[in-house]
Amino acid sequence: MAAENQCCKVETQEHIAAYLENRELVRELQPLTCDARLVEQVASNYIIVKRMLGHLPWQDQMICKSVCKMWCDAVQALQRELQGPVDFVYEVVEDVDSGMLKSSGSFSKEPMAVIVFTNFGGFCKMGNCTLMSPRPCTPACSEVHWMLDFLDQELCFPKDCDLIVRASYLCYMPLASSPSSAYTINRDMMTTTLPFICGIYIPKIPNVQYEVVNIKTNSDMKMDFFDVVDRISSTRTFKGILVFVTDKYMLNSIDDITFLNHFKKVQPETPYALGGCIIEDTMFDRRDLSFFINNVNTDVLHRDAFISENVVSVCMFTVPKAQEAQDSGSGCNCNFEMFSLIIESSDWPKPKILSAIKEFAENIDHFEHSVVFKLSCIGRDERHDFEQKSFRTHFPSTPLIGCYGNGELGVNHPPRPEPKPKPSANTVKRQKRLIAELGLMYSYSTVFVYMGWGKIVKPAKT
Structure with a gap:
């Protein structure tokens, strides 16, 4: 099992790290011999640039926006064109340290939210860098990586927009046209113990914000939930809420759920969607990912290990309030x-x-x-x-x-x-x-x- 080997955190790509740290990146590379005039013509042609940038992941497009105004316009045009969600599944093999990411599309637009669902087998799964596709490191290293850490780096980093939900049984039904449709979970697969990781990649939507609060204890409820909801409700309208309650915070009585009525208190006239369930664990903070990696090398992996200590995770999707949107000239209809x-x-x-x-x-x-x-x-x-x-x-x-x-x-x-x-x-x-x-x-x-x-x-x- 991969967990018996040393687990290594996936390294941040050096050009992304340099961009975030606002420092110059010096690379010892042999430049290609080509016509400088031709390169300049290509780099200044909007149609060519837009087509080239369209093949890059969103993290690289984020950096390309800083090259010049034309490149920034090209990236923004690409972002407007790519609006659909991308469902994905990470195919893992139980007895082999390998995995392959399969999705219904490319991850070339900046994400608003990435919500990952995994069973226990998928939660624990690790893979050899040389056997994973795409490879976490370039060039591939000889280390073992936690697959959920790899997904965070591949899809989300440097944004904090992913929520990992760990549950015993999962639902997954992509469209028939999706390359991941073969992994649709039916009732016959419900009792399987095979590792399974699936998720949905929701691109950035104009005027829509996604925010997650993780509540660790009841004593943190005011600071981590009520104060946050009050702050958001002062300028924005709640459209939908997803609530994931861990089994450390069992809902046995009406008193246990009264905190969710606060949404109705701050928004009494405007309806909203709400759905949730009791699950085993959630992870949103990258400190939780690092905690797992640091401990998996020394502790025995079992079902109660490496919990995040979250008792409730609340995902909130909001849009600007009508008056504020009108004042900004954007209108209140966010579609x-x-x-x-x-x-x-x-x-x-x-x-x-x-x-x-x-x-x-x-x-x-x-x-x-x-x-x-x-x-x-x-x-x-x-x-x-x-x-x-x-x-x-x-x-x-x-x-x-x-x-x-x-x-x-x-x-x-x-x-x-x-x-x-x-x-x-x-x-x-x-x-x-x-x-x-x-x-x-x-x-x-x-x-x-x-x-x-x-x-x-x-x-x-x-």
């Missing part, structure tokens, strides 16, 4: 929306599930670019394939990703009619209904969170 749907009970028959998904699809705008997060209870594994296929029927161009947990959080946006209580309901069911009426905590349920941006290709019926 970005998020919606959420709760399949509330394990005893819902399939026709009722299908009807709820169809109603949801008819009552929301469909966007040119979209992704859906599926956050479900592991007790619904028998409905796994049915729910995914039903959602795909009504959202044929939307990749689906997510995980299974042991308790779900959500709100219905747009709202749905409240179910009438059964006269014969016992005390336990009445307590569960009381919690559900808050529109936050559920059990044996599935929560879909739809995120869309760009042109509206199919407006809502209502």
Whole structure:
């Protein structure tokens, strides 16, 4: 197993490090002999430059923006053209220190958010630098790298925009046209222990901001959550929230989830999407990645090792408030929306599930670019394939990703009619209904969170 070898952190590429440190980079390279006049003509031709820069990863494009105004304009034009999400899977082999990144597109636009889902096997997986594709180091070193650290370097660095969610069971359903479609997770794969890493790469969207707060203890709640939400709400509107609660912060009562009502307090008139579930661990801070790498060389790897100490991770997607956007002359329409749907009970028959998904699809705008997060209870594994296929029927161009947990959080946006209580309901069911009426905590349920941006290709019926 790779973990038995010394794990080495992936080095930051020297030109990226020099750019971040604002220092000159001197390389001992033999310059190519070519016509300087021809080089100047090529470098000053907007069409040629734009085409060349389009083949570079976003980190290199970030540096190229500093060359001159024309190159900056070319990069900005490329960023406007590449708006769609990229789903990806990192193919890992259980008994071999190798891996290969497969995706539905290129990572050539600056990301807004990269959300990675991994099971325990994928979380622990390491690979030999020479056997990984693409190779973490150039030239390849002889060391072993943690695959999640490699993904952070490849997709996110130097931005802090990735969230790693560790759960026992994952959801992944890319489009049929995606090179990663062969890795779609169906019910038969639910019980597998093979390592699995998948994720969604959401490009930078005009006017939209993504922010994550990690809460370590209840005593940190005010500083790490309430103060942050208050600060954001003073100038921005919440469109959607993803909540990942670790099993160190179990949701056993209404009191455990009242902190999420703060979103409604600061934004009482404007609805928002919300979905989440109880999972095993999250990582957002690069210090957590470094902590894992520093300890894996000395400690025995097991299921309770290397936890980040996060009890709750909250991902917030916001847009400028209408008045502020109008003052800036950009208008308040950011062409970005998020919606959420709760399949509330394990005893819902399939026709009722299908009807709820169809109603949801008819009552929301469909966007040119979209992704859906599926956050479900592991007790619904028998409905796994049915729910995914039903959602795909009504959202044929939307990749689906997510995980299974042991308790779900959500709100219905747009709202749905409240179910009438059964006269014969016992005390336990009445307590569960009381919690559900808050529109936050559920059990044996599935929560879909739809995120869309760009042109509206199919407006809502209502």
